[in-house]
Amino acid sequence: MVKALRIRVVGVVQGVGFRPFIYRLATSLNLKGYVVNLGGSEVEIHIEGEKIEDFIKRMNLEKPPQAKILKVIVENIEPIGFDRFEIRESMRKATVRSMIPPDIAICEHCVEEVLNDNTRFHNYHWNSCAWCGPRFSMMYKIPYDRENTSMHVFKFCNECSYDYSNPNNIRRFHGQGISCPKCGPKTHVYDMDGLEVKVEDPLDFAVERILGGGILAVKGVGGYHIACLASRDDVVAELRFRKRRPMQPFALMARDYSIVQDIAIPPEGARELLESPQRPIVIMPRRGGAKVSELVAPGLNTIGVMLPYTAFQHLLLKRIPDGFLIMTSGNPRGKPMCRNLKQALRGLRGIVDYIIDHDREIVHRVDDSVIRFTDGEPTFLRRGRGYAPEWIETGIELRDSIAVGAELQTAGAVGFEDKVIVTQYIGDIDEAAQLEELDGELSWLIETYHLNPEIIAMDMHPLYSNRTLAENMSKRFNAKLIEVQHHHAHSASIMAEYGFKVEDTVVAIAIDGTGYGDDGGIWGGEVLLATYTSYRRIGSLKPFHLPGGDTAATYPVKPLISLMASTGYSWDEVNNILEKRGLMNTLPHGVKEANMTYMMAKSGRGALVTSIGRTLDALSAILGACTLRTYEGEPPMKLESIADGGREVPYKPRIIDVDGISRVDTTDLLKWVINGLESGYDVRDLAKTVLVNFGRALGIITLKAIKGARNIKQTVLASGGAAVNTHIIRGIKEALKEEGLEIRLPRKMPPGDGGVALGQLMIANCKLEYEGV
Numbered sequence: 001m002v003k004a005l006r007i008r009v010v011g012v013v014q015g016v017g018f019r020p021f022i023y024r025l026a027t028s029l030n031l032k033g034y035v036v037n038l039g040g041s042e043v044e045i046h047i048e049g050e051k052i053e054d055f056i057k058r059m060n061l062e063k064p065p066q067a068k069i070l071k072v073i074v075e076n077i078e079p080i081g082f083d084r085f086e087i088r089e090s091m092r093k094a095t096v097r098s099m100i101p102p103d104i105a106i107c108e109h110c111v112e113e114v115l116n117d118n119t120r121f122h123n124y125h126w127n128s129c130a131w132c133g134p135r136f137s138m139m140y141k142i143p144y145d146r147e148n149t150s151m152h153v154f155k156f157c158n159e160c161s162y163d164y165s166n167p168n169n170i171r172r173f174h175g176q177g178i179s180c181p182k183c184g185p186k187t188h189v190y191d192m193d194g195l196e197v198k199v200e201d202p203l204d205f206a207v208e209r210i211l212g213g214g215i216l217a218v219k220g221v222g223g224y225h226i227a228c229l230a231s232r233d234d235v236v237a238e239l240r241f242r243k244r245r246p247m248q249p250f251a252l253m254a255r256d257y258s259i260v261q262d263i264a265i266p267p268e269g270a271r272e273l274l275e276s277p278q279r280p281i282v283i284m285p286r287r288g289g290a291k292v293s294e295l296v297a298p299g300l301n302t303i304g305v306m307l308p309y310t311a312f313q314h315l316l317l318k319r320i321p322d323g324f325l326i327m328t329s330g331n332p333r334g335k336p337m338c339r340n341l342k343q344a345l346r347g348l349r350g351i352v353d354y355i356i357d358h359d360r361e362i363v364h365r366v367d368d369s370v371i372r373f374t375d376g377e378p379t380f381l382r383r384g385r386g387y388a389p390e391w392i393e394t395g396i397e398l399r400d401s402i403a404v405g406a407e408l409q410t411a412g413a414v415g416f417e418d419k420v421i422v423t424q425y426i427g428d429i430d431e432a433a434q435l436e437e438l439d440g441e442l443s444w445l446i447e448t449y450h451l452n453p454e455i456i457a458m459d460m461h462p463l464y465s466n467r468t469l470a471e472n473m474s475k476r477f478n479a480k481l482i483e484v485q486h487h488h489a490h491s492a493s494i495m496a497e498y499g500f501k502v503e504d505t506v507v508a509i510a511i512d513g514t515g516y517g518d519d520g521g522i523w524g525g526e527v528l529l530a531t532y533t534s535y536r537r538i539g540s541l542k543p544f545h546l547p548g549g550d551t552a553a554t555y556p557v558k559p560l561i562s563l564m565a566s567t568g569y570s571w572d573e574v575n576n577i578l579e580k581r582g583l584m585n586t587l588p589h590g591v592k593e594a595n596m597t598y599m600m601a602k603s604g605r606g607a608l609v610t611s612i613g614r615t616l617d618a619l620s621a622i623l624g625a626c627t628l629r630t631y632e633g634e635p636p637m638k639l640e641s642i643a644d645g646g647r648e649v650p651y652k653p654r655i656i657d658v659d660g661i662s663r664v665d666t667t668d669l670l671k672w673v674i675n676g677l678e679s680g681y682d683v684r685d686l687a688k689t690v691l692v693n694f695g696r697a698l699g700i701i702t703l704k705a706i707k708g709a710r711n712i713k714q715t716v717l718a719s720g721g722a723a724v725n726t727h728i729i730r731g732i733k734e735a736l737k738e739e740g741l742e743i744r745l746p747r748k749m750p751p752g753d754g755g756v757a758l759g760q761l762m763i764a765n766c767k768l769e770y771e772g773v
């Protein structure tokens, strides 16, 4: 009997070969009707015929690997009498918005074709199909159709054209990005004067140069990498010298998972992430005795590794006997990663010897995503390729709105309906190029989704570079400008991620390097009682005066001296301790500068600081982990590395009351560490003990707040850049366990400043909606 169904499928069903799959399935079951993209993340299917039950069953079982079905709504309807099944044109109603698909790594089938000399894709560097390949990085606009991508200039050859329109070709039928050696992008080699180097095989050329110790730029999906051997100290040292990057770790790319196991100790869950279509860089403990040069990640006991995600990368890694290479972002110091030949020639001159290029335009720069494990849970350090710009649904109705994020390692966001799209990682917007890019990506999203922003949200910090951008946007759209406190934004970001509602009150622990406090101080060790519209600071660190402005973050000895001054040490004592620990010469002007810092701190000059970042800098200095910060987060990361090898020794954190707020007594902690050093404790044990006890103290403060108040959600949220520190998180968990409370960490967004834009949007929207602010 002929029956008919209207089926709406919600999930990741666009840009992943879902419609062609539905077409094949329906026709194989002799069903008639149509499938159409509804925009958003939905397709509508109309089927009529006899085997409609089989259809539903097989749709779930046999769907393309990248498709995710979240919801299926089935409706029985009257048959219409279609005579065939067809894929209908996407509906382009301005009101229906479709999700922008992120870039997906090459699938195993495409890799097989490239390796198999019996296919027409043999050795093809840029092979992809409906299930895999670049998406967002090559899109001019939505929906994801070939004419809207930078593939539009590559006209199909006869074979590709046939494959595209052949429903029996499972992976190429309606594959928007498909191509072959005949009709697709080609690989070229350029010297640094921009002249093409004529070579028979660019891959041979690349392999030869790299094995000879050369340093090359290689164009990938969202930008250029710098590729060279990771096993030779002289090569890595040369790269550090050329890139003027003395310490910051370089990412590696490994041929396959077995190589990853040779060089790292992957924690549980790492393999799944490494081999996922998102292919992030995963930070893992390094394996002792591996062939990886010590210079790849100096002072750290971890390395960041990813697996290949283009055919070219697979072919390249197969030819490298080590099985791994440095594949670090191809950017000039402080600037964004290059995304076209012109930028690479200018920006990477003096860094690389040659550029291995291809001629598919990169429309959006997308950096590799970086994930680490925090007490066993994967957390983002950087959210880019593979994840951005997927939206998250907040369950709260939002106005069209924009958030410009924070200042360092940041991203922006747009909101509409109940959705928030956080842009890909933009970087440090104190540089003009990154600020321009933030503007560009936000403007692109506004245009793409036809938004009329009513709200522009920005940080309270009076000196953030994106203030002008926010003010200009506010004028351009006649939109309300709303300031948001930094740690409140961190808290709201994770609230949104876990679907909290407007009426919910939570306790959020927001810990990081710097955020502008509403009292003008530098916050960063905060326990907040928060809703989307307000917050109350119930816990923090004991504040201390930190003179020195920006240099206070560069030289960890400065916060150390300041904290010692606040602890009550005399100058003579400070002088002695610094001399004894060999720290006096770590300041450019030595003892003079140290004394000046001490005197200023003592007399209450400099910002009032409650930042856990600066406090960990101080502890990192006294414990000899790091005395010069060459990249964001270096001193705490090195402190964590030392602590990894330590055992806890007894210490009970002291909590005091200052200005009616419970404070972690950091001066007590410092005094204890200095005494511990004097009595010959192992620095690793001291490092571990201070980190765990920071967490414990924050946990104790949290417990107190929850006990003393009603109607608070019994889940504690933790966010901020320091919330990725395993020892701190363990300390918090341990304290909370006493009352059976659990802690949630950000999973979809970075805990650091890459995630604050989401919180800014939520707060600004809710404040305007419920408080009229």
Ligand SMILES: [Zn+2]
Binding pocket: 106, 107, 108, 109, 110, 128, 129, 130, 131, 132, 133, 171
């Ligand atoms: Zn594929």
Ligand SMILES: [Zn+2]
Binding pocket: 156, 157, 158, 159, 160, 161, 179, 180, 181, 182, 183, 184
């Ligand atoms: Zn072709």
